[in-house]
Amino acid sequence: MSVRERYDALVDAGSIERDGAQLLAVDRLDHLASILPDVMVASKSGALGWLFNKSSSAPPPRGLYIYGDVGRGKTMLMDLFYSALAVPRKRRVHFHAFMADVHERIHSVRQAVKRGDSQAEDPISPVARALADEARVLCFDEFSVTDIADAMVLGRLFERLFGHGVVVVATSNVPPSELYKDGLQRQNVMPFIALLNQRMNVIELAARTDFRLEKLQERPSYYVPLDARTAREMDEVWARLSSGIELPRRLAVSGRELSAPRTALGSARFTFSDICEKPLGPSDYLAVARTFHTLVIDGIPRMNFEHRNPAKRFITLIDAIYDHGTKLIASAEAEPFQLFYGEVGNEAFEFRRTASRLIEMRSTSYLSRPHETRGGAFVPIET
Ligand SMILES: Nc1ncnc2c1ncn2[C@@H]1O[C@H](COP(=O)(O)OP(=O)(O)O)[C@@H](O)[C@H]1O
Ligand SMILES: [Mg+2]
Incomplete structure (x- = not known):
């Protein structure tokens, strides 16, 4: 079932009301859900990525960044997208939980380097490679940057994830340009924000009400x-x-x-x-x-x-x-x-x-x- 069919089923069941702004987002999500399975087959190798993979000519499609006030249905739409998405290697995770996982993985790489079990390299690279191998499509709920520790790794992490052909769908309360708005050393986050705008289509979900x-x-x-x-x-x-x-x-x-x-x-x-x-x-x-x-x-x-x-x-x-x-x-x-x-x-x-x-x-x-x-x-x- 497509995202639209799932949405319509909820409307028909009386669970939700039809909302014009949500329908626009549903269309965008549906488009992505319909093209991703083929793209993902074309660029099978998560470890090498489309950049280095000669068999796949086109770069992966841009992801989707959906922002809007609370209660507008962002999480609901992302869940509908996630369940409609016929890509086996997909992951849906709260953004904070994802970052906690990333920091833990970076820590283990550093420990391994210390023990001499692994070559010294930028720990973010192997972490991004492993993440890209595990999931080709990442769905993040409540994308936000609140923490200087996150701000320091996000740019490099996402550059590599996108480089490996990972497609990202995210919900947030703010547009990318307002992420980490009053944060410390915000200038460090600016390249990351530019990257998001480049690799994702940004849409506002202005549904009728909370x-x-x-x-x-x-x-x-x-x-x-x-x-x-x-x-x-x-x-x-x-x-x-x-x-x-x-x-x-x-x-x-x-x-x-x-x-x-x-x-x-x-x-x-x-x-x-x-x-x-x-x-x-x-x-x-x-x-x-x-x-x-x-x-x-x-x-x-x-x-x-x-x-x-x-x-x-x-x-x-x-x-x-x-x-x-x-x-x-x-x-x-x-x-x-x-x-x-x-x-x-x-x-x-x-x-x-x-x-x-x-x-x-x-x-x-x-x-x-x-x-x-x-x-x-x-x-x-x-x-
Ligand atoms: N079109 C709609 N009609 C009725 N209820 C809706 C509609 N869209 C979302 N909801 C309900 O509103 C609540 C908030 O939705 P949610 O997806 O959690 O919003 P957000 O993530 O934007 O804060 C949920 O209980 C959801 O079922
Ligand atoms: Mg939500």
């Missing part, structure tokens, strides 16, 4: 009590948020994996028992908060001192997501201030902060807050 905010505001975000009607409403909210595109995901958290069985478009849905009654800790909650802009939690029970472990985890989770502006949709046995009963223990006291945050998180001003992913994202070990 669909995410609209969806969050059209219904309540906190459902009480836990009955069949609430369950139905939670399913409806999830169906609206996920637009019917649901995937399991695994997040890498300090050397372990945290599984998020139900995710879609940057949202994740967990049951209270999966997220608060399992042995998870602050680093897991931090990863969840950074990775997902919206969290859906089913079945928050009333708790007292007997349930202090899940209660403690719940407090930590809410603090983490509150700090990151992650939106919460929840079903619970009771209203926030009635969730914790009994006066015993530190939790009773701390829970008051949690309850007040739960209430604030329903407000329009909280729902309009941007999602903070600073400090890196933990996104995917891809599935």
